[in-house]
Amino acid sequence: MTVAVVTGAGRGIGREVARRLARDGRTAVVTARSADELAQTVALVEADGGTAVAVTADVTDPDAVRRVAETAEALGDVDVLVNNAGVTGDAAPFLGWDIDAWWRVVEIDLRGPALVAHALLPGMVARGRGWVVNVNSLGGAKELPGTSAYGVAKGALMRLTRFLATETAGTGVVVLDVSPGLVHTSMTDGAAIFAGVPEEDWTSMDTVLDGMAAAVSGRLDALSGRFVHVEDDLAALAAGADEIVAADARTLRLRPYGPDDPIG
Amino acid sequence: MTDPTATDTTVRGVALVTGAGRGIGRDVSLALAAEGWSVGLLGRSRRPLDVVLSEVAGKGGRAVAVSADVTRRDQVRAAVDTVSRDLGPPDLVVSNAGLRERATGVPWEVDADEWWRVVETNLRGPFLLAHEVLPAMVARGSGRLLHIGSGMGQRPQPGGRWSAYSVSKAALGRLTDTLAAGLDGTGVTVLETSPGLVRTDMTETMWGPPDEQSWNPVEQITGLVLRFARGDLDALHGRFVHAARDDVDALLAQADAIKAGDARTLRLRPYGPDDPLA
Numbered sequence: 013m014t015v016a017v018v019t020g021a022g023r024g025i026g027r028e029v030a031r032r033l034a035r036d037g038r039t040a041v042v043t044a045r046s047a048d049e050l051a052q053t054v055a056l057v058e059a060d061g062g063t064a065v066a067v068t069a070d071v072t073d074p075d076a077v078r079r080v081a082e083t084a085e086a087l088g089d090v091d092v093l094v095n096n097a098g099v100t101g102d103a104a105p106f107l108g109w110d111i112d113a114w115w116r117v118v119e120i121d122l123r124g125p126a127l128v129a130h131a132l133l134p135g136m137v138a139r140g141r142g143w144v145v146n147v148n149s150l151g152g153a154k155e156l157p158g159t160s161a162y163g164v165a166k167g168a169l170m171r172l173t174r175f176l177a178t179e180t181a182g183t184g185v186v187v188l189d190v191s192p193g194l195v196h197t198s199m200t201d202g203a204a205i206f207a208g209v210p211e212e213d214w215t216s217m218d219t220v221l222d223g224m225a226a227a228v229s230g231r232l233d234a235l236s237g238r239f240v241h242v243e244d245d246l247a248a249l250a251a252g253a254d255e256i257v258a259a260d261a262r263t264l265r266l267r268p269y270g271p272d273d274p275i276g
Numbered sequence: 277m278t279d280p281t282a283t284d285t286t287v288r289g290v291a292l293v294t295g296a297g298r299g300i301g302r303d304v305s306l307a308l309a310a311e312g313w314s315v316g317l318l319g320r321s322r323r324p325l326d327v328v329l330s331e332v333a334g335k336g337g338r339a340v341a342v343s344a345d346v347t348r349r350d351q352v353r354a355a356v357d358t359v360s361r362d363l364g365p366p367d368l369v370v371s372n373a374g375l376r377e378r379a380t381g382v383p384w385e386v387d388a389d390e391w392w393r394v395v396e397t398n399l400r401g402p403f404l405l406a407h408e409v410l411p412a413m414v415a416r417g418s419g420r421l422l423h424i425g426s427g428m429g430q431r432p433q434p435g436g437r438w439s440a441y442s443v444s445k446a447a448l449g450r451l452t453d454t455l456a457a458g459l460d461g462t463g464v465t466v467l468e469t470s471p472g473l474v475r476t477d478m479t480e481t482m483w484g485p486p487d488e489q490s491w492n493p494v495e496q497i498t499g500l501v502l503r504f505a506r507g508d509l510d511a512l513h514g515r516f517v518h519a520a521r522d523d524v525d526a527l528l529a530q531a532d533a534i535k536a537g538d539a540r541t542l543r544l545r546p547y548g549p550d551d552p553l554a
Contacts, residue, residue, distance in 0.1 A: 168447035261547035269539035
């Protein structure tokens with residue numbers, strides 16, 4: 013049985029993704045800062061007939077991430093990493109942010125995925141098989157008022173995804189940004205910035221899980237390094253992969269002002 | 277430290293330049309001083325700052341040198357305080373200090389702590405400085421913030437190397453347009469630029485020895501900084517301007533369209549007009 017590592021799996025999307033990956037036949041290594049929440053995730057996976065192992069870890073702590081990687085590798089071949097742990101922080105104008113709180117968002121949303129990928133990619137590359145899913149957001153590529161730290165970190169994460177895909181090209185490892193859209197979780201339901209969003213703009217958890225399963229199925233491998241949204245027509249995206257790659261689309265680029273722009 | 281003959285400093289105001297001891301930061305500082313700006317020279321190492329300070333003073337300019345690590349909140353605050361006390365509150369801040377990983381390599385082979393140290397210097401540094409100087413600028417209703425970015429933050433790199441540098445510069449680009457949105461209407465302007473490939477200690481060991489023609493003259497970036505300092509580029513608030521590749525006047529002529537199209541910012545590139553994320 014191969015192993016999937018899911019960060020931020022103590023609740024929300026991470027917990028449900030871990031359950032889905034375990035149902036689909038992988039051992040789920042689940043990480044979060046809260047041991048209690050992780051224990052509940054493990055219990056849910058086991059109730060489904062699956063296998064899960066909890067490692068309490070803060071993804072911004074290199075030593076903790078090393079423990080996660082060692083535990084996972086000892087259980088089998090790790091072929092999936094879902095970098096899901098992330099925070100938006102409380103929405104505030106830039107100057108209203110506490111400096112340490114702002115930087116903490118960047119650490120969790122950017123350094124965390126970088127560290128876990130850094131720890132697990134060597135094994136994936138050596139075995140010639142693996143999928144790294146960075147849970148990302150359109151907020152990384154446009155303004156969401158009040159969420160400067162989240163927007164900066166998620167934008168940077170898009171660039172990291174693109175880099176890792178370039179580096180792993182030809183190795184059998186695929187790296188994708190996957191946006192789950194806006195899903196009802198404890199993170200989003202408590203966030204003032206999402207309070208006014210009409211119900212039809214939210215994404216169902218089933219759609220998220222189907223999108224995540226597609227991302228690690230091989231069907232989207234030609235889009236390695238790029239951004240997909242679970243509400244996309246994923247089959248159409250995969251069919252159009254050659255054109256998307258040729259245009260270097262679905263990645264963070266400087267938006268040109270027109271066809272004459274010398275840059276972009 | 278000060279030169280009483282530099283009488284036009286009150287006209288030009290106070291600039292603060294990070295990474296001012298070497299490379300582009302040094303040239304930018306000298307250019308600003310020559311135009312009559314009082315310049316706060318920030319850098320980690322004292323000795324190169326003192327050399328620049330002597331050069332400025334030798335030409336009748338006005339400057340102060342402050343050792344500070346831009347990733348350290350207390351040091352950034354102390355440095356801004358020192359510059360404000362000795363020269364006046366900064367009207368112009370050039371976040372130029374930058375770091376790259378020591379050697380290129382695939383991202384998972386670069387030391388993870390070193391990788392993050394690059395992000396701290398190139399993102400946390402400008403973030404801390406912006407957070408420190410903006411309240412006073414907003415209160416005065418004027419001020420300019422310039423981020424020295426890089427095309428490496430915007431385009432795929434051959435072989436994907438220099439990931440820490442490139443990811444951090446992308447983050448800086450996002451910080452620029454995010455800041456700009458919050459500063460609309462305050463009288464404070466923020467701009468992102470790239471100097472192109474200017475020969476410095478950092479770049480010489482980064483890309484190997486390209487032919488001489490491929491280096492961009494440093495006068496392109498110093499010229500752009502001076503124009504921004506004068507307020508000529510305020511219409512491009514929040515956008516990216518390339519000092520070597522752009523015709524700045526052509527960009528200014530398009531400024532309304534650029535703003536309307538949210539262009540010259542880092543955005544997800546759509547695959548075509550039918551892309552639902554376009």
